[in-house]
Each structure stands twice: as structure tokens, then as C-alpha cells.
């Protein structure tokens with residue numbers, strides 16, 4: 314064999330051989346299409362439609378349920394923001410489990426997008442001394458306050474800039490999303506996020522069939538698989554349809570507020586203009602769209 | 610053959626890797642090399658402004674079952690405006706009453722002559738559905754925040770129809786302080802999370 318037919322042709326031949334081998338083993342074309350599917354942002358509307366149709370079929374087979382998968386884009390003139398009233402939250406964790414239900418988070422291994430931190434009033438906001446495992450008979454406990462943390466939907470997110478494959482990005486309405494098909498599970502984003510808001514599927518996620526939420530968004534609560542990262546999306550499947558996020562609707566003390574920052578009449582604008590507001594770890598310049606305020 | 614086009618890129622290597630992992634062929638190979646992220650944000654939807662939506666939909670006030678209309682009983686009873694502790698009737702309320710109880714009693718909010726009405730300090734009668742106005746006499750700042758959806762809870766649509774709760778849906782007007790709640794279970798400790806799925810667990814216990 315001639316010496317110049319070296320690396321390149323070797324690689325070419327081996328790729329052809331691999332193709333032949335795989336056709337011979339009868340690998341499923343749909344799975345391959347899915348494997349080679351491009352980043353969600355580069356897909357045309359037609360391609361998205363096809364992919365969604367395939368997904369719905371796949372979910373039907375896998376979970377025995379009719380899913381409605383949406384790829385609804387951001388509305389114009391909308392920038393979402395959230396505000397949480399620290400003077401009201403009692404630490405009941407109802408939001409944690411409403412979120413798990415709405416967003417099909419794995420029950421085992423357990424994934425919680427919302428972490429409610431118990432803090433001492435004397436120490437103020439102090440992550441080092443906060444407790445996420447508090448478990449008294451009744452809440453709120455004397456001398457404590459509660460600070461729920463999920464994705465802060467940063468305006469300058471660090472998670473998206475570190476992603477080596479651009480599997481996560483910020484949508485025009487401010488929601489930071491993940492393309493689970495494109496995520497390679499390197500977990501760089503988890504290391505970059507200063508709020509511990511991202512969670513990795515170390516195991517195959519498990520959700521009881523009867524508890525599956527079948528109303529899903531491609532970039533949000535659709536079922537995930539082992540090896541991908543996930544996080545809060547402000548309930549993208551709900552808010553792009555005009556509904557409040559699930560945690561807003563469940564909170565028994567009305568501590569959670571949500572709306573359109575660009576709408577001067579929104580609750581969120583009222584809070585920013587009239588209340589004492591703070592963001593977490595301001596010094597990092599992440600510029601969160603998630604605000605904490607004191608309603609009293 | 611489409612593969613020719615892409616020989617120069619890292620793709621043949623990728624294909625090799627894929628081969629090793631048992632994945633492989635696709636008609637879309639050459640497209641995978643196409644790195645032009647033409648971002649697709651076009652949309653025709655327009656957000657509905659919350660401005661202009663003044664509607665306040667509230668649930669019916671949470672009156673105790675079978676107690677309303679109050680006049681069913683009270684029209685037969687002679688009204689007694691004297692401040693006193695109720696013993697025979699409404700003693701359940703006497704038992705819990707804790708709302709500036711040193712200074713206030715029933716008739717500061719309920720009307721003496723028409724028990725189906727509340728009564729503002731001005732003497733104006735008020736339907737139970739509008740009780741928030743009565744609360745707002747003292748709690749003006751809370752009323753202001755409630756009207757804009759910041760105190761209390763709104764459900765429904767952030768850009769459309771919302772439902773409000775009345776003050777009395779959350780706060781018992783006779784004892785408005787919140788009761789303590791039982792918290793939902795804490796997250797599993799990191800070290801106790803199992804990453805095996807159900808099948809693997811079953812296999813392990815066998």
C-alpha cells in the first residue's frame with residue numbers, strides 16, 4: 314500500500330465501513346436522525362415541527378401517554394422577571410414540590426429545582442450558615458427567615474458562556490434554556506453558576522407515569538434523560554401561554570410575584586419602583602432577573 | 610458522495626468516534642457541519658398589556674356554612690348595642706377573637722341593624738364581597754399593595770385575567786395572624802441519593 318494514502322483515507326474508509334456496518338445491524342433511522350439533530354436554534358420551523366411530531370410519538374411509546382410538546386417562541390415586547398417577598402415566605406416548601414410536579418423532575422434520583430434556604434435573622438443573608446434540610450414540626454421557626462433559590466435567569470449568565478457546545482442560551486424574553494438533545498453533560502455550566510441552580514441527571518430520571526405532566530415545552534419540562542443538565546425555566550410552558558409559573562400559584566402566602574418587566578403596569582414594575590429590592594451575589598455582575606424584596 | 614466535502618473538517622474523526630460507540634450513519638451528516646447559527650426568533654404574538662385590565666375577580670367570601678343570611682336569626686332578636694362578651698351564640702368566635710380585641714368588638718365591623726352587611730367607620734354599609742374596603746380602613750398600605758397584586762395572591766394570567774383572593778380568604782378576620790404550617794419534606798441528603806433506577810435497584814436486592 315502506498316505511503317501517501319495515510320490518515321485521511323484511513324479515516325474515510327473507516328467511516329464508510331462504519332456506515333455499512335451500522336446499516337447491516339439495522340440501526341433505527343429515527344434514532345440516528347435524532348442523534349444528528351442540529352442545535353435547536355439553527356432549526357427551521359418545518360424541522361422543528363417534524364422533530365416535535367417524532368418526540369410526541371416517542372413519548373407515547375415510552376410513557377404510554379399523549380404529550381403536547383410546544384416550541385412556542387418568546388412573545389415580543391416581553392421580558393420576564395420574578396420577585397419573591399422575603400418578609401412573607403414561611404419556608405413551607407410547597408413551591409419545591411409544585412415545581413417538581415409541573416416540570417417532571419426526577420423523583421429518584423431526586424432533583425429539586427427550588428432550594429429553600431433557612432437563614433438566621435441575626436446573620437442576615439449568609440449562604441455559609443444557611444440550612445436546606447431544616448425539618449421542624451412547624452414553620453416559620455422563630456428567629457429565622459427563608460430564602461428560596463432557583464435559576465436567577467441572569468442577564469449576563471455565566472452558564473451559557475462556558476458551555477462548549479452552546480447547548481444553553483438566553484431567549485429573547487430572558488429565559489435561559491437548555492437544548493437537552495445538544496447538551497453533552499460536561500457540567501461546566503454547573504460549575505459556572507454561582508447559585509447552584511443547575512442539576513445533573515446522574516441517573517436515569519424516574520417520574521411515576523400517573524404523575525407525568527404531558528403539557529410540555531421543548532426547552533422546558535419535557536422528559537429528560539440520563540446525562541443532561543436541567544434547571545428552572547420560569548415554567549416556560551406556562552408563561553409563554555400567559556399563565557403564572559406553578560410556584561406563584563401554589564405559594565400559600567403569596568410571596569411569589571411574576572410578570573413582564575417591559576409593562577409599566579405589571580406587579581413586577583410596581584415592586585421594583587416601590588419596594589426595597591435586592592438580588593443575590595450582586596457583586597458577581599450576573600444581573601439576575603430574579604429579585605427579592607421586602608413587602609412589609 | 611457528500612462525505613467528500615467534509616473530509617477536511619474534524620468530522621471523519623467524529624464518525625470514527627461514533628463508530629466506536631456504536632452510533633453511525635445519517636443522511637444529515639453534511640448538515641451537521643453547517644455552523645451557521647441563524648437564530649430563529651421570529652414571532653407574531655404580541656403580549657397583552659396588563660394595562661387596561663381593571664377587572665377584579667374575587668372568589669365568594671368564605672362565610673361559615675349555614676350562617677348566612679344572618680338576618681334569618683337576627684331579625685327576630687332585639688339588637689343590643691352594648692359591648693360585651695358573647696356567650697351563648699358565636700362563642701366560637703369569642704374563643705379565638707384576637708384582632709385588637711382590647712379596643713374592638715363585633716359592631717365595629719358588623720352593622721347593628723342589618724347583620725347581612727358590614728359597616729365602615731363612616732356608617733356606610735358594605736357587602737361582604739367588598740370586605741377589603743373595611744380592612745383597608747386600618748390597613749391602608751396593605752390595601753394599596755393588594756390592589757396592585759403585591760400583597761396577597763393572584764392567580765390566572767400574568768398578561769390577562771387574574772383572580773384575587775379577598776383578605777379574609779387568607780386571614781381569619783377574627784384572628785388574622787397566620788397559623789404555622791407543616792413544611793413539606795426536606796430534600797434527600799446528597800449522600801443518600803441513589804443513582805440507580807428502579808430496575809437496577811431490583812437487580813441489586815436480588
Ligand code: SF4
Nearest residue numbers: 464465467470472506
Ligand atoms: S442562575 Fe445560574 S443557571 Fe441561571 S442564568 Fe444565572 S448562571 Fe445560568
Ligand code: SF4
Nearest residue numbers: 402403405406408564
Ligand atoms: S411556597 Fe411560598 S411560603 Fe412556601 S417556601 Fe415557597 S415561597 Fe416560601
